[in-house]
Amino acid sequence: MAEDNSIFIGGKPFMNYVTAVVMQFTTKNADEVIVKARGKFISRAVDVAEVASKRFLEEQVGVKDIKIDSEGFQNKEGRDVRVSSIEIFLKRN
Amino acid sequence: MAEDNSIFIGGKPFMNYVTAVVMQFTTKNADEVIVKARGKFISRAVDVAEVASKRFLEEQVGVKDIKIDSEGFQNKEGRDVRVSSIEIFLKRN
Numbered sequence: 001m002a003e004d005n006s007i008f009i010g011g012k013p014f015m016n017y018v019t020a021v022v023m024q025f026t027t028k029n030a031d032e033v034i035v036k037a038r039g040k041f042i043s044r045a046v047d048v049a050e051v052a053s054k055r056f057l058e059e060q061v062g063v064k065d066i067k068i069d070s071e072g073f074q075n076k077e078g079r080d081v082r083v084s085s086i087e088i089f090l091k092r093n
Numbered sequence: 094m095a096e097d098n099s100i101f102i103g104g105k106p107f108m109n110y111v112t113a114v115v116m117q118f119t120t121k122n123a124d125e126v127i128v129k130a131r132g133k134f135i136s137r138a139v140d141v142a143e144v145a146s147k148r149f150l151e152e153q154v155g156v157k158d159i160k161i162d163s164e165g166f167q168n169k170e171g172r173d174v175r176v177s178s179i180e181i182f183l184k185r186n
Contacts, residue, residue, distance in 0.1 A: 043135040046177040050163035055175070066159040068181070070143035082148070084139040088161070 005030045009037040009045040017044075021052040025061055025092065032064070035088040042086045049088040064091035098123045102130040102138040110137075114145040118154055118185065125157070128181040135179045142181045157184035 007020050017035075024030040035052075037045035053061045070084040100113050110128075117123040128145075130138035146154045163177040 040136050042139050043133050043177070046135050046161050046179060047163075047175070050161065050177045051175060054163060054165075063161060066161060068139050068143065068156060068159060070140075070147060072147075082140070082144060084136070084143045086139060 005032055006034045006036055007048070009035060009041045009048055011041075014044070014047070017048045018052050018056065021048060021090065022056045025057055025090075031092050033090045035090065036086065038085045039083050042084060045086055045088060049090060053090055060093060061090050062093055063088060065089040098125055099127045099129055100141070102128060102134045102141055104134075107137070107140070110141045111145050111149065114141060114183065115149045118150055118183075123185075125182060125184045128183065129179065131178045132176050135177060138179055138181060142183060146183055153186060154183050155186055156181060158182040 005024055007017060007024070009017055021033050021035060024033045035045050035049045049063060053063060066089070067087045068084060069087075070082050072080060072082045075081045098117055100110060100117070102110055114126055114128060117126045128138050128142045142156060146156060159182070160180045161177060162180075163175050165173060165175045168174045
């Protein structure tokens with residue numbers, strides 16, 4: 001789930017991800033955590049970042065930067081598909 | 094659907110939104126368009142911004158800024174609920 005301080009959002013229970021973010025800042029004393037997601041999980045990544053920073057780490061952590069990107073490729077049927085991604089950079093205030 | 098140059102993403106067909114964004118820049122000659130969404134439509138807003146800027150307006154328009162936010166309130170059952178939102182600022186290069 002983590003590469004350095006990255007949390008990759010998928011289909012596990014929502015609070016797992018919030019806890020993972022909060023623990024990076026508290027137990028592991030990270031200065032920055034990157035919440036990442038692709039496709040339909042992008043909405044969830046925003047939810048995780050908001051709940052972690054506003055409910056659990058209020059005044060301590062904020063959104064520093066947000067990047068979006070996408071990559072195009074051909075699926076099995078030969079159709080052009082584009083999948084979006086997001087990176088939300090949370091940083092200690 | 095629009096307040097000034099804002100496009101609010103919902104459940105209509107995907108290409109409606111892409112077309113709306115592209116037309117703001119082309120037909121209406123806008124300098125900036127803001128793609129907005131709440132909750133589960135956030136993923137879709139990122140898709141719309143990516144397809145409009147990378148496939149249709151390549152080299153002409155880019156992502157200038159992204160903001161996320163959330164608001165907490167109580168639902169009918171008295172439970173605390175938080176709904177996230179996103180604003181993606183697309184700007185002519």
